Amino acid sequence: MKTSIILDEIDRDAVRPAKEFSRYAEYLRFDLARLLIEDEVRWIERDCPGCCYQGAPVLFHKDGVTYHDCPRCFTRFVSPVPEQAALDVLGVRGRAAQFRRHLFEQRLKERFQASLRTNVLDWLLQRCDENSVGGRSYCEIGGENLGWFADVAENRLFEQVTLVSPIPTVLETPGVRQVGSLEQAGQGFDVLVTHTALDRHSDPDGLLGQMADHLAPGGLLAITAACASGLEHRLLGRDAPSLLPLDRLTVFSVEGIQTALERHGLRVIELSTPGRMDVETVASYLAERVPQETGGGDFWRYLMGRSDPMLRRNLQIFLQENLLSSYLRVAAIKA
């Protein structure tokens, strides 16, 4: 198994511009509030999606939902969660989802292209090359970030390209098929990809099982997700800026995602946390206040207060190397 890190000059404001991000967070809270007051929406109790531990203790409450922290695999998750049908509706018509798509499509596309898409695409192709994964069929689940999907489709990297998403898209590339659910997508994919869809799903373990079923033997499952092992989540806890409940119903730890994948017969070939924003995020937070969930806030405030850019860069590299960043990238092969 390998672990990868990324050394680049990513600009936090480019990926997560403060003004837009704040507005997006407001929309998410608004959508969540609607779910909370809606009588018809069922809320479902669940065990740890990583290791199936039952009875994980409550960690904190945020925006009306309850986060638990698994004492065995350190995955953080909301329970109870809204039923998936309600989340699907929000994914299409919710204010936050619409704003997010608008942001990706219109505002961030070019900046993403330079800083993120190259890495993701290179990553996918390298893992395929290294593992002699077939080049016939590619399926992306919940592909909202159309930039990645468009690159794959337009460059004809695969013979068949399928997008699983209930959202009407503007992508008009010949040979690309869009379906509303994985059941409609068919079986035997060589490559199955999901960017952050697991985080937003009410039953990520079930979704992982489904994805494993739809992979061809020897096929590659590539996942990007938030990571509960990362500095942002471990240090800031409830206050972690990226911990927005509807986007982070589950935050797998590195231990949790590995356990879950192996449970579904997948062999993990890469487990990395190549996030580049923990340090900047924490520094920005600590410049304003001391975190409540940690007694070590003073040390971190002192550390982040030092204005040496190399120190921050080296610290972020250290986090990546040691699987302690808040963004997760996993590649697994179906036996």
Next chain:
Amino acid sequence: MFYHLPLYGKEVSRHWQMVDLKSARRATRGQDAMDQQYTVGIIGYGKVGRTRHRIVDAHPRLRLITVCDVSPPSSGEVGVPVHTQWQAALDMCPDIVFVCTTNEMIPDIAVAALDAGCHVFCEKPPGRTVADIEKMRAAENAHPHLKLKFGFNHRYHEAVRNARMVIERGRLGRLLWARGIYGKAGGNAYDRNWRNDPARSGGGILIDQGIHMMDLMRMYCGDFVDFKAYLGAMYWNLPVEDNAFVMMRTAGDRVAMLHSSATQWRHRFKLDLYLERGFLELEGILSSTQTYGRESLKIARVLYDAEGYPLPNPDETISFYSEDRSWELEVEDFVRAIDLDLVVGDGNSADALAVMQMVQAVYSQGDQLSPLSAPLAE
């Protein structure tokens, strides 16, 4: 700044299809052979012989039946009959013989094992001279149904394989040059080690350790036709070199620079491979001693400015590898070649001959540095 999208193309899909067809064909042909068990003899039971024993034990279809060494372990320790004469080990008719002896013994044992009808896996280096490997190749040719392979296990390290894949896929363009360092600090009683007795080893640090790097450079760059080198015992009081500085050129004008050293006080393995549109840097290699650092592969793709000129210092992705499966993978490859009667892939006798020709070219054409006593007097 723009992204080199044309790098991705239909070529990729075509290649994948070819791989699939090949695998399918082999799968049908080799189904019966895949069930066969092979008996194994290990001749030479030092550190490497013991490692081979572990790999054989872990392989479901290999069964050790004999071990041979001049300082033999007890039968109780290894669980099989033990001999001090290698001919006695061959008399037990193993299907496969691992030759893990000192260099000067390799050719005679390998030839005798092939003549006795055994498949042969030899450690590197393949003898001491080009004549040694030619002798083994002659025996191999006389027994075309038998397999002969050499333990260039570095080819099977994951970082090395991944780098090869990137180069072969052509996503970063043509390979321009390579630069490698492989060195160690000698070690305890290094000056008395058999590896530095030319009659037994054939040379110094270059033929012992540097040969791995030479093999990798040839694997990535192709055959070298021109050599320039400085060799010498710069620190250790040895009749062989403790440092070799080598420059090599292929017919296509790819250049590789190698420094093989026994005065690398901090152990180091580093191989830089620079291509037209990016670079690969291998650093650290997983080993039994764990002293060469974490095995890593850095990959970077050059980005270009609006006028198409390369921008310096591109983004880099570094992958770290956590397990060394090179020993088992090379044995697995060997067993597969036997199973399916395939031509031996990596580490075949042609590879061994080519790398020994490189070593010999360096030894014969390289300039000798002054021996230890002279520079100290300066």
